[in-house]
Amino acid sequence: MHAPSSNRYTAVAILLHWAIAGLILFMIWLGWNMEDNEARFQLHKSIGIAILFLSVARVMWRWLNPPPPLPDDMTAWEKRLSHAVHIGFYALMIGLPLLGWLLVSTSKFQVSTVLFGTVSWPHLPFTEGMRGGVVHEIVEFLHSKGAWVLIVLLGLHVAGAIKHEVAAEQGVFKRMIPGLFGRAHAPGPARGYVTAFGAALLLFAIIAAVPLMKSAPPAPAGPGATGAVPAETGNWEIDPATSEIAFSGTYQNKPFSGTFERWDANVLFDPEDLEGSAVEVKVYPATARTGTKLYDDTLQGGEWFDTNTFQSVKVSLLNFAASPDGGYTAEASLLVKDTAVNVPFDFSLIIEGDSATFEGTATLSRKALNLGQQSDPGADWVADEVTVTVKGTATRKE
Missing domain, CATH: 2.40.128.110 (Lipid/polyisoprenoid-binding, YceI-like)
Structure with a gap:
């Protein structure tokens, strides 16, 4: 029986990782299969906003609970590439939903957004003069091509994980899937539950309250x-x-x-x-x-x-x-x-x-x-x- 050779992520980090990953994979499929389907379009927007705020919570959780160091058997360039891929992931997990929000806000077709059929979601402020113009076209290009960049990063991320699981001594799967691919050291005590999730929830509540504050x-x-x-x-x-x-x-x-x-x-x-x-x-x-x-x-x-x-x-x-x-x-x-x-x-x-x-x-x-x-x-x-x-x-x- 081998002793654990590396530390695993916290339970919250693992949950956020797989929740966001699942939503991203579904969003990729949904983005290619929602033409002329209003229900899927609304679902696409709803999941995008969910990914945005889950990513905000994840960034704050990562800041309060730093991830375990990369395995010692990774070379310097592999570690740099891994860090670059992670930075790209976080940038896109937050950037793509924001671009989608701006895309809807600057469209000449002002379709309301109702998250999961329940919560009215406002358009971004100060976008009235951008509707249907060059700004909208640029945002549409960035949102579309950004999805392809995300797919490339996803491929690099999965390929790297498989490579280190198969070829390296320590492996990485057990850090994010504890128990299935071997054992890893338990992380230290987690902290910042209220800070990470409270901040994300407060930000969401403030934005969601905007439609309620409109003059009636x-x-x-x-x-x-x-x-x-x-x-x-x-x-x-x-x-x-x-x-x-x-x-x-x-x-x-x-x-x-x-x-x-x-x-x-x-x-x-x-x-x-x-x-x-x-x-x-x-x-x-x-x-x-x-x-x-x-x-x-x-x-x-x-x-x-x-x-x-x-x-x-x-x-x-x-x-x-x-x-x-x-x-x-x-x-x-x-x-x-x-x-x-x-x-x-x-x-x-x-x-x-x-x-x-x-x-x-x-x-x-x-x-x-x-x-x-x-x-x-x-x-x-x-x-x-x-x-x-x-x-x-x-x-x-x-």
Whole structure:
């Protein structure tokens, strides 16, 4: 039985090594197999950010817990090459995710980033003027070629480890895979758990908090509550508990749907006086909810509803007329950001005493409303037509 001939890495260093290695290998495959696949693109970004912060923790852990010295049987040039490969690895493990982050931030297609479908991740600041320009092209080149450099370094790293395991007396595998390729001396007491992981987690939390600190539209009292629209002019009170404004469409030929959680409405309607009837609605697009956080974040972006600049969408219903089928039609005038359009709105209305039940639909064009026209002007991803459905109940005011 041979005594251990070298020291192994700490358990944390070993765990970080293999976790990052596994993620890198998966990222290499994912980078070559994510074209026109939004889910894989989001996963690529999510794993990239995970590698970034795991690498930050690993660098700090390495600083607080220096690795064991290289085996004595390595020559001077082999040690220099090993150190150079490790430096290159650390530079790329941090540099490539940062380049990817900058690549997304400078793209003319401003696609939101939601880490693992849960955490909204901001674009890098001060990149608005770089979008779609030469900086983006340079970053794209560096990110792409950097991946190939990483593959070369990975090959050198594996080849060197195998060479020293097969040809050298001491070997290196047991330092990073204890027990499988022989025994190595246990490392000294580890230190810096809180410092290494706490710093990485704190940095992550600060950046992740940026989207939460963006200005949000003022919260109205709730759905159906009249605020900016004078309530005294309406003769119907919409019940927010049983009413909704919903929307639906297709994304990559798959249906999606959602609702606006907050809106204000003032209804003045009389079947006997259609000419004097009018409805005014303010919809708060920052409250759009689809059940998919990526969609919710994207809808708030600058090329969509731009909720940091425009807090509401204004809708007016005028020119009411009775339909042959017993329902009604109206002209819906919408003001979305700086774009105004008029579309027909068909609805049914049943009045029983002082209670009313209504349901109506309108078909809107993203192109006409200038929504998502920078990244998807040809409706290759999101269909141009979006259906808006309004339904609910109302009570006549006294």
